[in-house]
Amino acid sequence: MPYHEFDCSKCIPERKKHAVVKGPEDDLTKALPLGYLNTIPGSISERGCAYCGAKHVIGTPMKDVIHISHGPTGCTYDTWQTKRYISDNGNFQLKRTFATDVKEKHIVFGAEKLLKQNIIEAFKAFPDIRRMTIYQTCATALIGDDIDAIAQEVMDEMPDVDIFVCNSPGFGGPSQSGGHHKINIAWINQKVGNVEPEITSDYVINYVGEYNIQGDQEVMLDYFKRMGIQVLSSFTGNGSYDDLRAMHRAHLNVLECARSAEYICNELRVRYGIPRLDIDGFGFEPLSSSLMKIAKFFGIEERAQKIIDEETARWKPELEWYKERLKGKKICLWPGGSKLWHWANVIHEEMGLDVVSVYTKFGHQGDMEKGIARCEVGALAIDDPNELEGLEAMYKLKPDIILTGKRPGEVAKKIRVPYLNAHAYHNGPYKGYEGWVRFARDIYNAIYSPIHRLSYLDISKDEIPEDGGFMTQRMYSDVNLPEEVTKSDSMREYTGKYNIIDDLHKKEYPEFNKKQ
Amino acid sequence: MPDINEKVAQLENFIMKKCLWQFHSRAWDRKRQNENILGMAAKLLCGEEVDTSKPEDKCYWVDASYLADSYREKFDWLSTMSDDEIRELMLALKARIDFVTVDGSLNAELTDPRY
Numbered sequence A: 001m002p003y004h005e006f007d008c009s010k011c012i013p014e015r016k017k018h019a020v021v022k023g024p025e026d027d028l029t030k031a032l033p034l035g036y037l038n039t040i041p042g043s044i045s046e047r048g049c050a051y052c053g054a055k056h057v058i059g060t061p062m063k064d065v066i067h068i069s070h071g072p073t074g075c076t077y078d079t080w081q082t083k084r085y086i087s088d089n090g091n092f093q094l095k096r097t098f099a100t101d102v103k104e105k106h107i108v109f110g111a112e113k114l115l116k117q118n119i120i121e122a123f124k125a126f127p128d129i130r131r132m133t134i135y136q137t138c139a140t141a142l143i144g145d146d147i148d149a150i151a152q153e154v155m156d157e158m159p160d161v162d163i164f165v166c167n168s169p170g171f172g173g174p175s176q177s178g179g180h181h182k183i184n185i186a187w188i189n190q191k192v193g194n195v196e197p198e199i200t201s202d203y204v205i206n207y208v209g210e211y212n213i214q215g216d217q218e219v220m221l222d223y224f225k226r227m228g229i230q231v232l233s234s235f236t237g238n239g240s241y242d243d244l245r246a247m248h249r250a251h252l253n254v255l256e257c258a259r260s261a262e263y264i265c266n267e268l269r270v271r272y273g274i275p276r277l278d279i280d281g282f283g284f285e286p287l288s289s290s291l292m293k294i295a296k297f298f299g300i301e302e303r304a305q306k307i308i309d310e311e312t313a314r315w316k317p318e319l320e321w322y323k324e325r326l327k328g329k330k331i332c333l334w335p336g337g338s339k340l341w342h343w344a345n346v347i348h349e350e351m352g353l354d355v356v357s358v359y360t361k362f363g364h365q366g367d368m369e370k371g372i373a374r375c376e377v378g379a380l381a382i383d384d385p386n387e388l389e390g391l392e393a394m395y396k397l398k399p400d401i402i403l404t405g406k407r408p409g410e411v412a413k414k415i416r417v418p419y420l421n422a423h424a425y426h427n428g429p430y431k432g433y434e435g436w437v438r439f440a441r442d443i444y445n446a447i448y449s450p451i452h453r454l455s456y457l458d459i460s461k462d463e464i465p466e467d468g469g470f471m472t473q474r475m476y477s478d479v480n481l482p483e484e485v486t487k488s489d490s491m492r493e494y495t496g497k498y499n500i501i502d503d504l505h506k507k508e509y510p511e512f513n514k515k516q
Numbered sequence B: 001m002p003d004i005n006e007k008v009a010q011l012e013n014f015i016m017k018k019c020l021w022q023f024h025s026r027a028w029d030r031k032r033q034n035e036n037i038l039g040m041a042a043k044l045l046c047g048e049e050v051d052t053s054k055p056e057d058k059c060y061w062v063d064a065s066y067l068a069d070s071y072r073e074k075f076d077w078l079s080t081m082s083d084d085e086i087r088e089l090m091l092a093l094k095a096r097i098d099f100v101t102v103d104g105s106l107n108a109e110l111t112d113p114r115y
């Protein structure tokens, strides 16, 4: 097994089996790190807790819901500033965050009364919102508060409200992934099948494992609407609580992030016979083939082809502009879970970047199988890295950019490696054809940032050049490019708008007559 | 023209780089996916009919037809092979994918009895 031992982790020998280098002769039966295990003592992991995985990844993107943490306020910190799962209803779910504010006295005497009072207060404060999710935290799980009973009491007293309870305290799994699993299963057990939807199309899907980061879901929704497909529910980005109770009526589950949401698709397949189709919404070719697969399922291939042709013609020249300038740059794909495999191959093929490392904080071995299968030979694959390993990898691999979350991203900045936010994005959306160009644009801007270049100079010891003027990105990126590229008429920089989501809200779609 | 091992390697590489269906979460899922999708792809490459009347089969067919179309487009040598040779090749490919994703897999979660 081509395990990679970090110098900094020699004192934690168990870490060795969590990193491998993909060698030229290696397949997945030879090169696969351990994964989804408890963090090894001594290793400062970058993971989140199981409560966070349930609430802040999957629960809270639901848009028409009061989301309450039953616990200390600290648990519910993630909100507008750290999360960017927007919605088309004014971002209620991001602007408002609720916690029962459990204190010492509640730990001693119980917090159920406090919970009930909070639920009622919240519903009174927001009379237009009649749906709620409640999340257990470590403290309230340990004192044994019966959240289900309190929620039922309130629903009995207030018949117009509906409440979902998620029992996934922070310690309920090795990482946030434990929470993804728990909330998937809790939702299908408690809520799916409770609402009968109005079916308006012959072609009905659930769009699953999509969190509408900076509008990703809305971009994809646009394609589905142009194809005349009814998206019964989105699990859960920009999703509506009651729509998600009707998931059992879809004809097909279209799954993006299998890491966080394959469980509900698997259960919907077993319990309701709805097939699961895994897709990639990132990158021109994967997205085109994904749209075509969905269209084929329904026999509407020409509708998908029209979108593919129009979008490719509009955006391909812009993608090519960036590809010419990104070719051969080294990139570490260090996201949380699924993006390492969504991006590993297509970012190389369509942007020309060389993926020198993939890592996952909370992914399972299945995610590493997909990631390692898709990346090129020589890549270093790391499971649940600690901060020192991340640093060591960056010093050794010398990437031109890393794609990761805020915390490791700040570490990268300190050693002057540019980073893009892989979870919340910089200037997304990144899904869709235009989104993929925006992603390329953000990577380009990060790698060739003139401001970033200034950080390479240490004013305490380096000689500061005084003869050069201010350099632009273009001066850095084009310096070695041939004229046929720099003066090309067929390629151009990104020409889209700053905000591409608002226009989608105003768009009108063709009517497709329903046959059945 | 590449030998059968080289052909299987090229077909496998395409699946590994472009597809996701082979990596469902449990061993039984993976065997089911491999069997149905590769079985259908073999039929499509041989010009045979496939039954897509059930939604489940339709979904396998969607991935199988993407695979068959891509194979035809990318691997010229396929057009020089007889149907029997293609069937044999696809059986060898299925054995290889079963090995990489299930029987030889190092993924410890595959045998978890529940989802």
Ligand code: SF4
Binding pocket: A049, A050, A051, A052, A071, A074, A075, A136, A137, A138, A139, A169, A170, A171
């Ligand atoms: S680990 Fe427990 S206490 Fe900490 S944020 Fe998660 S739920 Fe709250």
